[in-house]
Amino acid sequence: MPSNSLLFFVTKLIKFEGFKATNYWFITENEILIELANKTNRSTCPYCHKSTDKIHQSHQSHQYRVRDIPLSSFDVFLFVNRRQFRCKNCRQVFSEELSFVKKRRTYTKKLAQKVIEEVLATDVANAGKRNRMSSAEIETILKELEEDLLKEKPQGLKRLGIDEITHLKGGKNYAAVLVDLDKRKPIALLEKRNKEAIAEYLQSLGSEKLNEVRDVSAKLIEMYQIKESIRDIFESQITGDKALWDIAEWIKEAYKYFPRSCQTIKRWIDEILAYFDNRTTPSTVEGINQKIKLIKRRGYGLKNFDNFRRIVLLNWHFC
Incomplete structure (x- = not known):
């Protein structure tokens, strides 16, 4: 049996408030098992929320083994007796909650x-x-x-942002990203990006939360549909002349939501219409260029061009 001073040290080392180490064993050369005990003999009933000290059962059948953060070169496992209490108020039997591990x-x-x-x-x-x-x-x-x-469920959701992302190369399998604009964090990633999938998620939040974002979400869904409509233009098999008219109509509808994007399209309209002649884009070249930049950053800059070229070509050779 370890000394009290050693057990006190182990208790301080694992840092679980309300629990103390009562024993430990080396179960293998690199695994240690620490036995824990609750310092208090009371627990709160989950049914009536009253405190009780009446223990119903406390034996080995309720011992619980969980894994903890490694210590030095040892994998740490915790051994704790999860006692059962009987509430003096409502007479219900329940197992005590362990603060350091979820159910x-x-x-x-x-x-x-x-x-x-x-x-x-x-x-x-x-x-x-x-x-x-x-x-x-x-x-x-x-x-x-x-x-x-x-x-x-998201708490305090007032403004909702909707966008899309693809998790596969080639621009396929788009997912919808829903963002809390005030907290600047994603709240959901939906496998499908269509209106039905987004509406289903919003309805799952409940009517109270849905009412909070209804005005904003309606506007965003309209913006999302307009954004999707220009994709349909580029994916349809039409000529450059037909595309010019379709893009012009799209700009009329989209300008109130995307003025800067519309101005950019106007400036580059000749280059954009050229896409409909041979259906090629600079996306492949730009993607490769981004990977080359990543290679350069990993090498903290490659000043010698021969070394730079060698590393770049070898990366694609062994892909």
Whole structure:
């Protein structure tokens, strides 16, 4: 049995408020299991919200094992007895809540937060290496956290922005992005970008929240439909002469919403109409140019042109 001073040190090390370390074991050469106990003998009933100290059951069948942030070279697992209480007020039996782990999760909130920060800063593979976890384990954590996020409804939504993004090369499989303009954060990413999918999501928020954004969302949907209509022009098999008339009509309708874009189209109308003659765009060249810039940044600038050319050509050779 570890000494009290050592257990006090372990308690300070793991930092779970209201819990203390009562024992620990080295289960393998690189894994440690720490037994925790709640410092208090009371819990709050989830049914009537009254506090009770009457323990209904406290035995090994309710012991709970969860994973925590690694310590030094050791993977850390926590072993805690999740006691059952009987409420003195409503007589209901319930299991106590563990403040450091969500319901039906096998990892602590601290580990989840650490994984999220590292995935956002790097990627799944690197986050897995740093936490000695497989990519599948990392993705399971991300999937469970995403499920929690999808259950949450946006709070205080007043102004809604709608845009689109494609997650595949070639401009296919467009998704709709819904943004809280005041908080400047995305609130939803819908697999389809059509009006029906957007309306279905808005209705899922409930009538009260929908009423808050109704005036704004109606205007944005109209803007979105106008924006989509010019895509139809470019995707239709028409000549440059027909395209000129269609674009002119589009500008009349869109100018009140997109004045700067309309002015840009007017300035470059000859070049735009040339697209309808041979259906080619500079997008491929621009995409390659962006990748070349990324290669240059990764190399912190390549002053020698021969080295620069060699790295660029080799990148495409091994794609």
